[in-house]
Amino acid sequence: MTRMMPYTKGVNMSKTKSKVDLKPFNKYYYYEKAVQNPENEVEFFNEKYEEIRGKEPKTLREDFCGTGAISCEWVKQGEEYQSWGIDLDPEPIEYGKEFHLGSLDKEEQKRVHYILDDVMKAQTPKTDVIFAFNFSYFIFKKRSELIKYFTSVKNSLKDDGVFFIDLFGGPDSQTVMTDEIKHPGFKYFWDCQYFNAINNDCRFAIHFKRKGEKKRKDVFVYEWRMWGMRELRDILEEVGFSQTIGYWEGEDEDGDGDGNFFECEDADNCDAWVTYIAAIK
Numbered sequence: 001m002t003r004m005m006p007y008t009k010g011v012n013m014s015k016t017k018s019k020v021d022l023k024p025f026n027k028y029y030y031y032e033k034a035v036q037n038p039e040n041e042v043e044f045f046n047e048k049y050e051e052i053r054g055k056e057p058k059t060l061r062e063d064f065c066g067t068g069a070i071s072c073e074w075v076k077q078g079e080e081y082q083s084w085g086i087d088l089d090p091e092p093i094e095y096g097k098e099f100h101l102g103s104l105d106k107e108e109q110k111r112v113h114y115i116l117d118d119v120m121k122a123q124t125p126k127t128d129v130i131f132a133f134n135f136s137y138f139i140f141k142k143r144s145e146l147i148k149y150f151t152s153v154k155n156s157l158k159d160d161g162v163f164f165i166d167l168f169g170g171p172d173s174q175t176v177m178t179d180e181i182k183h184p185g186f187k188y189f190w191d192c193q194y195f196n197a198i199n200n201d202c203r204f205a206i207h208f209k210r211k212g213e214k215k216r217k218d219v220f221v222y223e224w225r226m227w228g229m230r231e232l233r234d235i236l237e238e239v240g241f242s243q244t245i246g247y248w249e250g251e252d253e254d255g256d257g258d259g260n261f262f263e264c265e266d267a268d269n270c271d272a273w274v275t276y277i278a279a280i281k
């Protein structure tokens with residue numbers, strides 16, 4: 001069985017004509033095209049939160065938000081919707097303010113709050129949903145650091161809040177190898193450069209190659225600890241979340257992932273997988 005390659009959430013099918021000047025290479029533009037799908041993520045939060053709480057979530061906090069594309073997508077749903085995006089790097093935030101916030105109308109813009117800060121320190125109003133995607137929390141290599149982070153998330157959620165994280169795994173993810181995906185006009189490479197079987201320390205990098213140009217190497221590099229589903233759920237429950245849900249992706253007729261995630265307690269491993277955990281306050 002094969003699944004979607006790690007670090008892709010499907011092709012970004014946004015029909016909005018980009019205002020990004022594509023002549024100079026802009027790494028955030030290609031990153032988003034290759035690995036993000038904000039419309040799908042918003043749909044995922046709505047569906048899963050409603051299944052868990054029986055109502056619609058209205059407020060969202062995006063930890064490690066980068067460009068904050070999902071925070072901007074969130075507020076398009078209506079005037080009751082607000083979002084907070086936290087990242088400590090001003091560069092992706094500037095990109096997001098220009099190209100995502102900038103494409104919203106004036107009222108929508110007021111409902112998105114970019115915060116330039118460390119997720120461990122940032123202060124936000126309590127929200128219905130908090131999420132940390134594209135494995136950003138893998139920067140916490142020690143259990144004690146993850147405990148601190150998950151505890152601060154729990155304290156920043158409303159009483160009926162839900163925290164979502166994504167994770168990836170499977171033997172291909174723990175093997176030094178490069179995957180390549182073709183997109184219109186460019187290629188995207190997901191490169192496992194190092195994996196330490198003793199402690200799960202790993203280094204992943206993203207390269208891009210635009211048609212007719214040289215490959216741009218190490219455009220994004222991540223030094224992580226690869227955490228597993230079971231230990232993450234244990235830690236989330238240990239810090240006081242009342243329950244956790246592990247999701248697994250359904251299959252299409254070819255045995256590929258179909259983009260639908262269901263609650264699951266017993267899954268066959270496959271070469272490479274990406275999935276989610278919901279932690280319920």
Ligand SMILES: C[S@@+](CC[C@H](N)C(=O)[O-])C[C@H]1O[C@@H](n2cnc3c(N)ncnc32)[C@H](O)[C@@H]1O
Nearest residue numbers: 064065066086087088089117118119133134136
């Ligand atoms: C893997 S990128 C993920 C970006 C985005 N969430 C996504 O899904 O594509 C990780 C982001 O986390 C940010 N970051 C790293 N450590 C952080 C911290 N302690 N607090 C806030 N942001 C942090 C980086 O600046 C970077 O933008």
